[in-house]
Amino acid sequence: MKQRKGLDPSFLFKILGFLFFAYLFFGFMLVPCLNTLTSIFTTKNAAGETDPWVVIKFFFAGNMPSFVWNSLKLAILLVITVNVVGVSIVLLTEYFEIKGAKILRLGYMTTLIYSGVALVTGYMFLYANDGILTNYLVQINPGLNKAWFTGFNAVLFTMTFACTSNHMLFLRNAIRGIDYNTVEAARNMGAGPFKVLWKVVFPTLIPTMFSLTVMTFITGLCAMSAPTLLGYDSINPEIVRLAGSSTADESFPQARAALLSVILAIFTIVLLTVLSSYERKGHYLSVSKTKAKLQKQKINNPVANVLAHIYAYVLFIIYMTPVVMIVIFAFQTFDAVRMRKIDFKGWTLINFFGKQDYNYLTARGTYKNREGAISGLFSNETTLGGIKLSFILSVIAAAFACVIVVIACTYIFKNKKKGAILEYALLFPWLLPTILICYSFRTFFNSDAVWYVGNRNLYYEQSVRILIVMAYTVVKLPFSLRMIKASFYTIDEELEEAAKNLGSGPIRTFLKVKLPIILPTVLAVFALNFNSLFTEYDMSATFASTYGTSYAMVIQAMTYDEGAFGYNMNATGRRCASTVFIMLLSGLVLYLVYGVGARDLGERLEHRKKWKARLEKITGRQKKAKQESAG
Amino acid sequence: MIQLKDIVVKFGDFTALHNINVHVKEGEFFTFLGPSGCGKTTTLRTITGFIEPTSGTVMMKDKDITKVPIEKRNIGIVFQSYALFPTMTVYDNIAFGLKIKKLKKQEIDEKVREIARKVDLSDEQLAKAVSQLSGGQQQRVAIARALVTNPSVICLDEPLSNLDAKLRVQLRNELKNMQRDFGITSIYVTHDQEEALTLSDHIAVFNKGYIEQIGTPYEVYNNSATEFVCNFIGDINRLSDELIARLNREQNAGLDPVKHHYIRLERLRVNEVQTGDLFTDGVVESAEYYGLTIKYLIRTADQTFKVVEKNDGKRIYEIGETVRVSFRREDLMSYEPGDYKGDEV
Numbered sequence: 001m002k003q004r005k006g007l008d009p010s011f012l013f014k015i016l017g018f019l020f021f022a023y024l025f026f027g028f029m030l031v032p033c034l035n036t037l038t039s040i041f042t043t044k045n046a047a048g049e050t051d052p053w054v055v056i057k058f059f060f061a062g063n064m065p066s067f068v069w070n071s072l073k074l075a076i077l078l079v080i081t082v083n084v085v086g087v088s089i090v091l092l093t094e095y096f097e098i099k100g101a102k103i104l105r106l107g108y109m110t111t112l113i114y115s116g117v118a119l120v121t122g123y124m125f126l127y128a129n130d131g132i133l134t135n136y137l138v139q140i141n142p143g144l145n146k147a148w149f150t151g152f153n154a155v156l157f158t159m160t161f162a163c164t165s166n167h168m169l170f171l172r173n174a175i176r177g178i179d180y181n182t183v184e185a186a187r188n189m190g191a192g193p194f195k196v197l198w199k200v201v202f203p204t205l206i207p208t209m210f211s212l213t214v215m216t217f218i219t220g221l222c223a224m225s226a227p228t229l230l231g232y233d234s235i236n237p238e239i240v241r242l243a244g245s246s247t248a249d250e251s252f253p254q255a256r257a258a259l260l261s262v263i264l265a266i267f268t269i270v271l272l273t274v275l276s277s278y279e280r281k282g283h284y285l286s287v288s289k290t291k292a293k294l295q296k297q298k299i300n301n302p303v304a305n306v307l308a309h310i311y312a313y314v315l316f317i318i319y320m321t322p323v324v325m326i327v328i329f330a331f332q333t334f335d336a337v338r339m340r341k342i343d344f345k346g347w348t349l350i351n352f353f354g355k356q357d358y359n360y361l362t363a364r365g366t367y368k369n370r371e372g373a374i375s376g377l378f379s380n381e382t383t384l385g386g387i388k389l390s391f392i393l394s395v396i397a398a399a400f401a402c403v404i405v406v407i408a409c410t411y412i413f414k415n416k417k418k419g420a421i422l423e424y425a426l427l428f429p430w431l432l433p434t435i436l437i438c439y440s441f442r443t444f445f446n447s448d449a450v451w452y453v454g455n456r457n458l459y460y461e462q463s464v465r466i467l468i469v470m471a472y473t474v475v476k477l478p479f480s481l482r483m484i485k486a487s488f489y490t491i492d493e494e495l496e497e498a499a500k501n502l503g504s505g506p507i508r509t510f511l512k513v514k515l516p517i518i519l520p521t522v523l524a525v526f527a528l529n530f531n532s533l534f535t536e537y538d539m540s541a542t543f544a545s546t547y548g549t550s551y552a553m554v555i556q557a558m559t560y561d562e563g564a565f566g567y568n569m570n571a572t573g574r575r576c577a578s579t580v581f582i583m584l585l586s587g588l589v590l591y592l593v594y595g596v597g598a599r600d601l602g603e604r605l606e607h608r609k610k611w612k613a614r615l616e617k618i619t620g621r622q623k624k625a626k627q628e629s630a631g
Numbered sequence: 632m633i634q635l636k637d638i639v640v641k642f643g644d645f646t647a648l649h650n651i652n653v654h655v656k657e658g659e660f661f662t663f664l665g666p667s668g669c670g671k672t673t674t675l676r677t678i679t680g681f682i683e684p685t686s687g688t689v690m691m692k693d694k695d696i697t698k699v700p701i702e703k704r705n706i707g708i709v710f711q712s713y714a715l716f717p718t719m720t721v722y723d724n725i726a727f728g729l730k731i732k733k734l735k736k737q738e739i740d741e742k743v744r745e746i747a748r749k750v751d752l753s754d755e756q757l758a759k760a761v762s763q764l765s766g767g768q769q770q771r772v773a774i775a776r777a778l779v780t781n782p783s784v785i786c787l788d789e790p791l792s793n794l795d796a797k798l799r800v801q802l803r804n805e806l807k808n809m810q811r812d813f814g815i816t817s818i819y820v821t822h823d824q825e826e827a828l829t830l831s832d833h834i835a836v837f838n839k840g841y842i843e844q845i846g847t848p849y850e851v852y853n854n855s856a857t858e859f860v861c862n863f864i865g866d867i868n869r870l871s872d873e874l875i876a877r878l879n880r881e882q883n884a885g886l887d888p889v890k891h892h893y894i895r896l897e898r899l900r901v902n903e904v905q906t907g908d909l910f911t912d913g914v915v916e917s918a919e920y921y922g923l924t925i926k927y928l929i930r931t932a933d934q935t936f937k938v939v940e941k942n943d944g945k946r947i948y949e950i951g952e953t954v955r956v957s958f959r960r961e962d963l964m965s966y967e968p969g970d971y972k973g974d975e976v
Contacts, residue, residue, distance in 0.1 A: 494714035497681060502728035502780065503702035512727075516718030601718055602760035 017411065024404070025425040027452050028470050032444035033436060036258045039443070043255040055255040064256060068263060071234040074155060074227075075220030081160040082216045083209070085315065086167030092312045094175045095197065097296040099309065107316045110323050111165045113586040117225045117537040117552040118579045121559050122322040123158045124149070124229065125329070125576065128559075132325060132340045154230040155223070161318060162226070163219050166212055174208040175201070180292035193297040207279070214275045221267055222433050224538040225552075229559060235260050236435050240542055243439055254443060261436040269431050323583075330576035334358075334374045337573045351570070351577035352376045358569055374570040377577040386554030390534050393465060393550070397472030398529035402522050404473070405480040409488045410510070423481065430478035438471050438542035464545040471539055476529045487521035524593040531589045535582055551578075632657045632816050633678060633784060638687035640673055647673045649840045651687070655784075655818060655833075660810055662819045664827040665837030666863065671820045674837070675786055678818065679706050691783070707777030707785040711792060713769050715761040721772050722757040728780040746779045750809065766794050767802055774809065784816045791826065803829060824864045828852060836860050858891055858966040866937060867893045870963075874911065874933040884909050890965045896939040898962040901927065901954050910957035915948045929956055 045051040059065070089108040093101045111119065126133045127149035138144050149157075178201060186196045224236040242257035299305040329337050330351050336343040337351070350356055355372035362368050377383055408426055412419035429437060444450065445467055446459035458467045491514055499509040540550035555578050558571035599607065638651040648670050655661040663671035676682040678689060680701035689697045696704055715724050722743060729739045747757055750771040761769060770790060777785050790806070791799045807830050810817050821827055827834050828848040836843045836851060836859075844856035855861030870878075870892040878884040886892055904910050913931035925947060927938045936956055948954055 492712050492714055494710040494712050495716060498708065498710055498714035498776075499716075499727070500701050501679065501706070501708045502776070503731040504727070508731070513716055513718075516716075519718075600760065600762055601720070602763040605720075605758070605760050605763070 017407065021408070021422060021425065023452070024474075025428070028441075028474055029425075029428050029437075032440035033432060035444045036436065036440040037262055039258045040255050040262065043252050055252055055259055058251060059256065059259055064260070067233055067235050067238045067260065070152075070232065071221050071223070071236075071264075074152070074159075074223060074232070074234055075217045077156055078159055078163065078220035079213050079216050081156065082163045082167070083213060085160055086164040086171060086212065087209075088311065089164060089315060090167055090171045090175060091197075092308065092315075094172055094294070095201065095297060096193075096308060097298045098312050101296075104312055104316050107320045107323075108164070109168055110319055110583075111162055112168065112590065113583045114323075114579055115162060115165065116535055117229070117555050118535055118582045119162050119322075120158055120226050120229045121555060121575050122326050122579055124559055125326060125572070126322050127154070130340070133321075135340055150231045152232055155226045155232045155234075158226050158230065159220065159223060163216055166215055170208055170212060171205065174205050176294060178204055178294050180294045183294070183297075184292070193299060196297070210278060211275060214271050218268055218271055221264065222435065222538075224435070224541065225556075228541070229556065235264055236538070239435055239439055240544065243442060243542065244544055257439060258443070261433065261439050264433045265431070265436050268433050272431060326576045326579045329573070330580040332573070334570055334573060337570070337576065350374065350376050351573035352581070353378050355379050370569075375574075376570075377574050377581060380570075380574060382549075382557075383551075383554050383574055383578070386549055386551040389465075389549065390551035393469050393472060393548075394530050394533035397469045397476065397533055398526050400469070400473045401476040401480045401529055402484070402526045405477065405484045405525075406518070406522060408481065409485050410514075412485065413488050413491075423485075426481045427478045429474050434475050434538055435542055437474060438539045441467050441471050442543055459543075459545070462547050464543060464548045468540060468543060468548050468550075471543075472533050472536075475539065476533070480525050480529065483525045484518065484521055487518040491517050520597045524597045527589045527593050527597075531586055534585070632659075632692065633818070634690040635674070635678070636688045636690065638674070638677055638689070639685045640670075640677060640682060641685045647840050648677070648684070651842060653835055653842070653845065655816060658814050658816055659832040660807070660817045660819065660830055662821060662827045662831040662834045663837060664821060664824060664834050664864075666822055668839075669837040670840040671822075671835075671837045672788060673840075675788055675818060675820050678784075679708055679786055680704050705780075705782050705784075707780065707782035709770075709773045709777050709785065709787040709790045711789045713773040713790070715769060715772055715776070717761055719761070720757070721752065721759055721761060721764065724761060724772055725757075725776045725779050728776065732780065742779055746775045749812070750775045750778075767798055767805075770794075770802060771805075774806075778813065778815070782815075784818060787817060787819045789820055789822070791821070791823070799826075806830065828864070836863065838863070853895075855964055858893075861893050861964050861966075866896050868896065868899070868934075868936050869893050871934040874931070877933060878909050878911070882909055884960065886963075887965065890967060893964045893966075894958050894962055896926075896937050898958055899936060899938045900957050901929070901938055901940060901948065904955055904957040905959075908957040908959060910955050912953060912955050915950050915952045915954060917950060918947065920947075929954060931956065 040055050041052040042050055043055050045054045089104075092098050093105040093108065098104065114122065125131055128134065129146040129149070131149065134144075134146055134149065138146060182200055183196055186200045187193075191199065222236060223234055224240075226232070227234045228237045228240075239257045239260050242253040242260070245253035247253065299308055328342060329340075331347050331349065332343060332351075333346040333348050334350065334356065336346055353376045355376070356374040358370040358373035360368055360370070378387075405426065408422055412423050442459055445453065446457060448455045448457045450456075450458075456463065458464065495513055495517075496509055499513045504512070535552050536550065537552035537556060540548055540553050541556075555575060558568070558575040558578070560568065560571070633653070633655040635651050635653040638648055639646065640648040651670075651674055653661075653674070663674055665671045673682060677684050680696075680699065684697065687697075688695050691704070716727065719727070725743045725746065726739050729742055734742070743757070744754070747754075752768065752771055752775065756764065756768060761772065764772065773790065774785075787806075791802055794802065803826055819827075819830060828851075831848055833845060834848060834851050835845045838859050844851055844860045846854070846856070851860060852864055855864065861867055870886075872888065875884075875886050875888055875892060879886055879888065900908070911931045911933070913929040913936065916928040916930045916935065918928075919926040921942075923942060925940050925942055927936075927940065927948065929936045929938055938956065
């Protein structure tokens with residue numbers, strides 16, 4: 001078919017598409033980030049001259065390298081501890097025969113439904129200076145430093161257990177993919193379960209372990225919520241601090257923040273390049289055609305067996321205690337939460353809904369009443385405002401990222417060569433730490449000199465919300481692209497031809513044939529994007545704007561002491577309720593994505609049939625009962 | 632019905648089809664046969680309109696349809712993967728083309744149910760998802776979907792290739808019966824020579840973008856036009872130069888020593904020399920017992936012969952036994968060297 005000359009609508013689409021993607025890539029990825037890079041070298045020294053090296057000289061003269069070193073230290077140690085714990089929990093639930101493995105697995109998987117700020121505040125609820133466990137320990141040993149859970153050790157401890165989600169997802173899959181016949185063959189040749197583990201099972205897990213190690217390292221390097229909340233001077237909190245600082249307080253804070261974020265970017269880029277070149281080399285795949293399902297290995301040595309069980313349950317307790325405590329206290333009264341003492345009679349929903357007056361003794365010795373000072377999650381203006389804002393911004397950004405990627409993918413699959421350029425453009429944010437993108441947005445758009453956004457200062461008042469949505473969208477593009485692109489591969493080319501042959505035009509083919517195939521994935525990506533954006537802390541903290549106070553920032557504010565005179569009342573109660581709310585929401589999203597969304601049409605039809613039968617059974621029974629009662 | 636005239640298809644520098652001429656008659660079952668990459672699918676796609684030929688014309692009922700868009704050609708297609716829409720039920724798959732034609736709902740329903748009955752799909756199966764059907768049932772859905780819009784021709788692109796061997800034979804027969812019942816002109820692409828021989832009225836054998844031969848299954852098998860065809864279709868013995876020389880010398884066979892001579896496995900006889908036969912002695916090297924037939928490898932002084940004998944109660948020869956292999960002079964197929972339209976295989 002030859003192209004018609006003149007204003008062909010498809011040609012117009014192409015031009016519009018090109019302009020849009022160019023705008024997105026240059027305007028919201030490349031230019032702001034390059035601006036950050038150049039700002040390091042265009043800073044003026046005390047004499048008002050441009051001195052390209054002043055920032056770097058200052059960097060090495062001061063305490064700046066210590067932030068980098070602190071982050072590296074955290075990342076290196078996290079790689080060790082997270083791998084030890086992550087491998088342990090996967091082996092204990094999937095490889096060895098441990099009693100109660102199903103319950104253990106549920107406990108180990110709790111990090112899938114709450115992470116970031118919600119998780120860190122959960123740990124603080126137990127271990128911080130007013131935490132349940134701290135109070136208990138002080139009772140036993142009054143000499144204990146109540147602020148024991150701060151700094152490096154606290155961050156390392158919290159993140160060790162917080163960052164095993166990827167192990168639970170990917171390593172678990174890898175271990176389940178092992179051909180059991182190879183284990184049986186090794187056993188048959190006389191190898192014990194630990195020998196088999198080391199010589200047969202472990203080598204097949206190496207590629208996954210490598211990926212997990214790199215991912216953990218980057219997580220440690222870019223850690224934000226744990227160091228901020230628990231007080232540890234690593235790179236990210238320092239960038240946020242510097243970004244909000246001014247030259248009146250210290251020397252060129254912005255340029256130093258830029259330098260730190262560029263250092264972080266260099267680390268990330270190097271690591272990800274190593275990772276992807278390693279992944280490209282290919283993996284050890286099972287060569288056998290018929291795989292046997294892995295059967296759990298019994299530990300024959302009784303001492304080892306008992307030790308393994310103890311280890312498994314100790315880990316379980318570490319994972320579950322914060323969750324259980326938070327869930328319990330979310331339904332406790334204000335006084336119970338404040339005293340950190342469970343009142344088995346006083347169950348309430350006050351931490352979620354409703355308000356309560358607050359009576360207190362003033363310094364003058366009189367009682368005062370503050371009306372409705374104790375409020376629940378959904379009746380507290382600030383909290384509700386945070387929830388609403390996060391909800392709206394996340395929905396918009398999650399949907400926007402999906403739409404952009406679907407449009408891009410239809411192009412990528414039609415034009416292999418030019419499509420590759422588009423693909424790399426959309427994957428670009430993957431290379432950069434989130435903080436670099438947000439910091440760049442904050443500084444670059446905090447000016448009315450950016451012509452392509454209409455010379456409007458986007459960091460000013462409400463406009464910051466546009467900036468946050470753009471940052472959310474850009475950050476979610478790579479993940480969305482990888483997932484949705486994979487779903488495009490499942491569209492058989494012959495399907496399109498078949499539709500064409502039956503007389504269907506391109507729009508009808510897209511809507512009726514292609515879209516239904518990719519829709520489950522698109523919806524899943526939307527849900528997962530929403531899930532992570534709704535509770536994200538790192539990005540909105542970098543923007544640090546009163547007009548962009550996200551839900552996670554509100555939660556973070558709840559960890560500050562409750563004022564005796566009514567300021568931030570019942571913050572702890574709302575904090576617990578928030579975590580419960582987040583866990584329910586994430587649980588629902590994961591269920592929808594992996595439970596409902598993963599069903600194909602056949603499974604859906606079966607399901608519908610089953611429900612119909614059930615319904616008929618019930619209504620049939622009712623009819624029968626009616627007839628009987630009538631008779 | 633369908634006529635391809637001097638079709639040339641080029642992809643960049645590569646010429647995929649060289650001057651293809653085919654004439655498919657009304658109601659017949661026409662097969663494009665050849666190894667992968669020979670151009671048979673490209674030819675089919677030229678007919679269906681997915682490929683526009685570089686030169687040449689596609690005629691349908693004496694009308695030039697070379698530039699007619701795919702959906703206006705009224706050609707049904709059954710794809711290799713069946714290309715059934717996974718997000719639609721069986722019913723919606725079949726109804727898809729009718730809905731595009733904006734038929735009334737009732738009319739669509741009647742047509743869908745009628746074609747479903749003809750291809751033996753139950754109402755219950757119509758309500759199912761495609762993934763809930765077996766491979767054979769899926770094939771019937773694909774055929775129903777292709778036929779429901781009343782096309783004048785149906786094209787089938789290796790529709791049996793992703794089924795297991797047993798199902799393939801079963802569906803092959805079903806396919807033939809269906810085609811006979813509907814009486815529709817069918818163009819069938821396959822690389823499986825057995826399929827081609829059992830199904831077709833005519834076969835076009837493709838090789839490297841050329842057609843080597845067009846003929847009935849009998850002609851293609853027994854009077855292969857080129858050396859490629861006789862090698863590609865069925866198993867065959869090539870007489871060695873030494874044997875030819877010896878036969879000419881000892882039995883005055885008069886075989887052209889320059890040419891290549893071939894004999895089919897079943898045309899060789901063991902210990903049953905008839906007058907006028909050419910023969911040679913050999914030792915039974917192995918015997919494979921298939922039940923219906925027995926396949927011997929017989930080593931003669933000059934070469935090893937593959938021979939198939941019917942298991943009709945005749946004595947089975949022992950390994951190591953000396954036997955006499957013979958054949959009729961007329962059963963030889965002889966070719967000039969390099970008698971290929973495509974390059975050397």
